[in-house]
Amino acid sequence: IPEAQFVEDVDAFMAKESGGAKDVIKRLDEWLSKYRFMESHLHATRTKLKHQVPDIKNCLDIIAEMKVRQDSTEDLETRYMLSDQVYVKATIPPSNKVCLWLGANVMLEYDLESAEALLNKNLGNAHTKLTQVLSDLDYLRTQCTTTEVTIARVYNWDVRKRRAEAVNAGGVKA
Amino acid sequence: MASLGNVQSDSEEHITYDDQQKINKFACCNTRLDDIKKDLETKETELNNLGDAEDEIMIALDTDEKVPFLVGEVFVYKTQESATEALAKEKEIITVEIARLKLKAAEFESSMGQLKADLYAKFGNNINLEA
Numbered sequence: 001i002p003e004a005q006f007v008e009d010v011d012a013f014m015a016k017e018s019g020g021a022k023d024v025i026k027r028l029d030e031w032l033s034k035y036r037f038m039e040s041h042l043h044a045t046r047t048k049l050k051h052q053v054p055d056i057k058n059c060l061d062i063i064a065e066m067k068v069r070q071d072s073t074e075d076l077e078t079r080y081m082l083s084d085q086v087y088v089k090a091t092i093p094p095s096n097k098v099c100l101w102l103g104a105n106v107m108l109e110y111d112l113e114s115a116e117a118l119l120n121k122n123l124g125n126a127h128t129k130l131t132q133v134l135s136d137l138d139y140l141r142t143q144c145t146t147t148e149v150t151i152a153r154v155y156n157w158d159v160r161k162r163r164a165e166a167v168n169a170g171g172v173k174a
Numbered sequence: 175m176a177s178l179g180n181v182q183s184d185s186e187e188h189i190t191y192d193d194q195q196k197i198n199k200f201a202c203c204n205t206r207l208d209d210i211k212k213d214l215e216t217k218e219t220e221l222n223n224l225g226d227a228e229d230e231i232m233i234a235l236d237t238d239e240k241v242p243f244l245v246g247e248v249f250v251y252k253t254q255e256s257a258t259e260a261l262a263k264e265k266e267i268i269t270v271e272i273a274r275l276k277l278k279a280a281e282f283e284s285s286m287g288q289l290k291a292d293l294y295a296k297f298g299n300n301i302n303l304e305a
Binding site: 006008009055058059061062065076077078079080081087137138141142144145146149153 | 189197201202245247248249250
């Protein structure tokens, strides 16, 4: 992601830039829309990751529950979700195996320890990715703000210039 | 979206790199604070729900009736004591999480307050920083 250029002195900056204030503002505006587009993309990624974390935590909870019961002889009585609003009775004998859905139509059987390790690893990855996305979002926000401030300053500079020219023209005429 | 630093016209005030950094930091803190507020709201609703669930167990069920306890998408039948225990544990986790979020929010609010004071001191009416 390219960094937004900070303008120390608007006069020097405008002298260097080709085209008038309008062109410069137009260019800066294009950059701003690019930054905003990237920002919305990152927002979508962040929302997806935020949903993943509770899902993984739920799986870990179930595994913890099964671990507690694996040494007992009692069957686990459950209601699981068949579809929205519809739950079905299930009785699960104590077991030390779980199947994990890996995506892409693949489901693998693991014993409880390996399943827990895998899920914890996924949780760690999700957290790392989330931190990364958040820091990228911060960076983008900074670039957006800098660009917005630069646009405002160029606009003000232009307004002041026009006013000064009008005063000079008025002075010359008089 | 909350409005952040807007520099208005009619000013000859020169914006230094430091000022720009402060404005950017204000914007970031503002965004993060908004996120934290949303998270806090969700967690507090969850905490209330858990409290209600605890009360319901005591009121609504006979003493040896098993409680369907939601773990993820699956209801697991637990005895009333293990359900109450699990609920208490979840409540504790969420309370700790809420305290952590509140602390972060307070930190952001205090740095935003400081930045506001600095920027208003320099720019006065020419800048608008509303949370």
